[in-house]
Amino acid sequence: DGGITQSPKYLFRKEGQNVTLSCEQNLNHDAMYWYRQDPGQGLRLIYYSQIVNDFQKGDIAEGYSVSREKKESFPLTVTSAQKNPTAFYLCASSIGRGVVNTEAFFGQGTRLTVV
């Protein structure tokens, strides 16, 4: 089945540690995105990538880093510089390539808790 796989589903991190969230897609999409979800705030864009080896900051990129070495994969690292990392993180993808009238498809999310 085509889709977006995020792992792990739950993640616990000690303060001061970096942690990497995985996102893999087999939809042959060029574009991938990371969103953060907090209660009552909707989703906010962290980083996005339109093509392999290129990515741009979203609205709340501070304390996060990404890489896009393969088309299928877009891992997100939450660094110790992120002041309030406990949240639900959602990865998404879209066709990209300037194709219009498309939508974003979402993974099932990773809940990160700092302990």
Place this chain on the structure above:
Amino acid sequence: AQSVTQPDIHITVSEGASLELRCNYSYGATPYLFWYVQSPGQGLQLLLKYFSGDTLVQGIKGFEAEFKRSQSSFNLRKPSVHWSDAAEYFCAVGPSNTGKLIFGQGTTLQVKP
């Protein structure tokens, strides 16, 4: 500034009753509008989208939405709610060719038996 407002944080309706979830947007370019639904602890599923053409769009699970440019609104409706519709609903706006979306705060729907 670009934004999406969902005025109702929480709505409770009885099963079988009609539903309308409100969404207002502010967007500088031609708006492409989406409604997503999220069950607890899950990802987002697309209910419907508006790109152009007929301003009344049909989606999955019996939902529809109407785009009103003059009111900058894209309200979601369902004539008869089922208990399985209880979830959180997000309205979003963005360009037509990317997943860079601006989301509303979400509306939590509770369904009473």
